[in-house]
Structure formats: structure tokens, C-alpha cells
Amino acid sequence: MYRIVTKRELVPHIKLFEFSAKEIAVKTKPGQFIILRVDEKGERVPLTMTGADPEKGTITVVCHEVGKSTRQLGQLEEGDCIPDLLGPLGKPxxxxxxxxxxxxxxxxxxxxxxxxxxxxxxxxxxxxxxxxxxxxxxxxxxxxxxxxxxxxxxxxxxxxxxxxxxxxxxxxxxxxxxxxxxxxxxxxxxxxxxxxxxxxxxxxIVNLIPIMVDGMGMCGACRVTVGGRTMFACVDGPDFDGHQVDFEELMIRLKMFTPQEKLAFVFQEEGGRSL
Structure with a gap:
């Protein structure tokens, strides 16, 4: 379990979290990301890291509450724990x-x-x-x-x-x-x-965090086209040459599950139901 050491609201719906995660903190470098789950049935949410403190054994992320899972994360408080936090992922x-x-x-x-x-x-x-x-x-x-x-x-x-x-x-x-x-x-x-x-x-250099599942290059969900080649953002990135990225394809792929995301958010608003 990974404990929330610090929680701070920066502006409405954008919150900073510092997690106790020593094994991740000692290896983290700028540009890398983590994938977390708020609970055992939750989706895997990729977040690019904002910082790491190897001495304290903590990592910091900032989250924008835009959907069901990020809203669930935003409702947690200091001292609460999440079951899964995987990282550091991606190339520094x-x-x-x-x-x-x-x-x-x-x-x-x-x-x-x-x-x-x-x-x-x-x-x-x-x-x-x-x-x-x-x-x-x-x-x-x-x-x-x-x-x-x-x-x-x-x-x-x-x-x-x-x-x-x-x-x-x-x-x-x-x-x-x-x-x-x-x-x-x-x-x-x-x-x-x-x-x-x-x-x-x-x-x-652009930092791409598209739709992800496993975060280790096995599922292919985060594929992007860079210089005419298919790349996986989770293992080949997340940093890429912005002059080579097919942004039009990327924007289409990012919208693939928008209806499901909106429906999940509505169900949560109505009382925490799941799809």
C-alpha cells in the first residue's frame, strides 16, 4: 500500500499528492511517469511525476480531476492509501x-x-x-x-x-x-x-501520455506514429521529437473512449455506480 503523505489543492480540481514510495523515489528521473490505481477495481491512471525525494522516500504527482478515477483520487486525504503504484516508467x-x-x-x-x-x-x-x-x-x-x-x-x-x-x-x-x-x-x-x-x-521535444493499460509495452494501447513508425509511448517515450509526431492520429485515438469516460463519470455522480 502507498500512503498519501501530503495533499494540497493548487487550484480548483487540480491537486498535488506526495506518496510514500521509496523504491520508486530512489530511481525516478525527470520525464518519467507512474501508473496508479485508486482501488483494486479501479482503472490504471498514468501520471507524469512532478518530483521525487529519495531521502524522504516520496514521489510527487499533480492530478487534474477530469473523470471518474481522477475524481476518486481527489477525494482521498492525507494518510489514506492506494493499493497500486507502478514506476518509474518510461525513458528519462x-x-x-x-x-x-x-x-x-x-x-x-x-x-x-x-x-x-x-x-x-x-x-x-x-x-x-x-x-x-x-x-x-x-x-x-x-x-x-x-x-x-x-x-x-x-x-x-x-x-x-x-x-x-x-x-x-x-x-x-x-x-x-x-x-x-x-x-x-x-x-x-x-x-x-x-x-x-x-x-x-x-x-x-513533446511529452506524450496517451491511453495506456499496462505501461510496459505489452498491450500496444499507447501506440503513436513518430516519423512514420509505430512507437509505444510507455517504453519508447514519453518524450518524442515533436516535428515527427502524427498529432492528427494521436488526437483521434485520444477520443476513442470519450463516451465511456463520460458515462462512468455520470454513474459516479449518481451514487458511485460502476460500468
């Missing part, structure tokens, strides 16, 4: 001294982006950060990102805070020498970032 992010690294995150994925931005900063890179959300009251990890970024740009989809959308990005690409871009967030955002960086030839 490539962290080395590239020069100037631009880290762009959106929504809940700003939290695991911080884990990478911190590592790039500690490796001696100049780190430029860009964080965004739909609206001002959904922004997370702004203070944490400021601590590890030499510059930080804030944006919202509706313009309630900072830049509106990704308007700042093209100017940066034109005016600055960017050696590498890391982007984590909604698939459409990562696609847009990749298309904007393509004409400038800037290597752009």
Missing part, C-alpha cells in the same frame, strides 16, 4: 547542457515540466519558461517555475493574465537563439508549439 528526459532551453507547459502539465526545467537549470542551461492555462485562476506552479527559470512568460487562453495564447513564442524564436524546446501540455498546444518551431529548425 534527455538532460544535458544544450545552451538555452525553452520550457513551455500548459494546464496541469506545468507541474511535471517544472521537474525538467529544474534539472536543465541545475545542469547549467539558460532556462526560459512559458506557462499557461485556460484562465488566470487555473495557473499553477508559477512561483516554482520562477525559481528555476532565467525568464518566465505567463499566458492564458482568454487573456486574463499575461499573454493571450502562444503569442509570445514566435517573437522569442525570431529574436533569440533557442537551442532546444521542451513542451508539455494539451496535445493541441504541443502540436502548435511544434509547428511554430519547425521553420526555425529548433529541436522540439
Amino acid at each position: 528526459a534527455e538532460i544535458e547542457k544544450f545552451g538555452t532551453v525553452l520550457c513551455i507547459g500548459g494546464g496541469v502539465m506545468v507541474a511535471p515540466l517544472y521537474f525538467q526545467a529544474k534539472a536543465f537549470h541545475e545542469t547549467g542551461n539558460t532556462v526560459i519558461g512559458g506557462i499557461g492555462a485556460r484562465t488566470e485562476n487555473q495557473l499553477i506552479f508559477e512561483n516554482e517555475m520562477r525559481e528555476v527559470c532565467d525568464e518566465l512568460y505567463v499566458a492564458t487562453d482568454d487573456g486574463t493574465r499575461g499573454y493571450k495564447g502562444l503569442g509570445f513564442l514566435e517573437g522569442l524564436l525570431k529574436e533569440r537563439k533557442i537551442d532546444r524546446v521542451i513542451t508539455m501540455g494539451p496535445v493541441l498546444m504541443m502540436k502548435t508549439v511544434s509547428e511554430l518551431t519547425r521553420p526555425y529548425g529548433v529541436p522540439t
Whole structure:
């Protein structure tokens, strides 16, 4: 059993959890993820890690309550335990001294982006950060990102805070020498970032967490097409070259079980029934 050491609500429906998981904490590196189950009959939920503390024996994840299982997780409290927590999974992010690294995150994925931005900063890179959300009251990890970024740009989809959308990005690409871009967030955002960086030839890494089941490359549920080849996000990724990813196919696959997800959420709302 894995105990919740810390639980904190960052903004409505987005919560941070610190789990006691020493064997995972000592092996975790930026870019990797875990798969957890809230109970023995629950679905397997992949979450990219936000941090790890080997000395305390804990790992940290941030979860957005968007469906039945993530809502169940959000209802747990400090001291509660979950039965299954598997990790670290996936290949670690490539962290080395590239020069100037631009880290762009959106929504809940700003939290695991911080884990990478911190590592790039500690490796001696100049780190430029860009964080965004739909609206001002959904922004997370702004203070944490400021601590590890030499510059930080804030944006919202509706313009309630900072830049509106990704308007700042093209100017940066034109005016600055960017050696590498890391982007984590909604698939459409990562696609847009990749298309904007393509004409400038800037290597752009996207972090893909599609539908997953086992997380070890056996089921094939997380397959994505990268450079015309079928890859498994769980073992070949989750980081991929954004200029090679077939985003159109990925977005179609992500919607495959939307009706079932909505139905499960409705059943839970009506009293905890399951499909």
C-alpha cells in the first residue's frame, strides 16, 4: 500500500499528492511517469511525476480531476492509501547542457515540466519558461517555475493574465537563439508549439501520455506514429521529437473512449455506480 503523505489543492480540481514510495523515489528521473490505481477495481491512471525525494522516500504527482478515477483520487486525504503504484516508467528526459532551453507547459502539465526545467537549470542551461492555462485562476506552479527559470512568460487562453495564447513564442524564436524546446501540455498546444518551431529548425521535444493499460509495452494501447513508425509511448517515450509526431492520429485515438469516460463519470455522480 502507498500512503498519501501530503495533499494540497493548487487550484480548483487540480491537486498535488506526495506518496510514500521509496523504491520508486530512489530511481525516478525527470520525464518519467507512474501508473496508479485508486482501488483494486479501479482503472490504471498514468501520471507524469512532478518530483521525487529519495531521502524522504516520496514521489510527487499533480492530478487534474477530469473523470471518474481522477475524481476518486481527489477525494482521498492525507494518510489514506492506494493499493497500486507502478514506476518509474518510461525513458528519462534527455538532460544535458544544450545552451538555452525553452520550457513551455500548459494546464496541469506545468507541474511535471517544472521537474525538467529544474534539472536543465541545475545542469547549467539558460532556462526560459512559458506557462499557461485556460484562465488566470487555473495557473499553477508559477512561483516554482520562477525559481528555476532565467525568464518566465505567463499566458492564458482568454487573456486574463499575461499573454493571450502562444503569442509570445514566435517573437522569442525570431529574436533569440533557442537551442532546444521542451513542451508539455494539451496535445493541441504541443502540436502548435511544434509547428511554430519547425521553420526555425529548433529541436522540439513533446511529452506524450496517451491511453495506456499496462505501461510496459505489452498491450500496444499507447501506440503513436513518430516519423512514420509505430512507437509505444510507455517504453519508447514519453518524450518524442515533436516535428515527427502524427498529432492528427494521436488526437483521434485520444477520443476513442470519450463516451465511456463520460458515462462512468455520470454513474459516479449518481451514487458511485460502476460500468
